Amino acid sequence: MAERKTGGRFQAIATALGGELQRQADTGASRIDVEALAEAVEKALAPSQPLSEGTKPSELNAGNDG
DSSP: OOOOOOOHHHHHHHHHHHHHHHHHHHTTOSSOOHHHHHHHHHHHHSOOOOOOOOOOGGGOOTTTOO
16 A cells, blocks of 8 residues: 655645535435636645735824824
């Protein structure tokens, strides 16, 4: 049996596939929707959007300082 991988990318793919397969099973799918699996993997591997940094001090004024 192959060694189990634990890297972040591998885990993201495994989690995405597992979640999508579970979703399909929960909806009673009689066949696996391969395109939905591919979409789930793409979403898992897409770079996440940076979190908002908030308002910078130079952007503050009387209306938004508070």
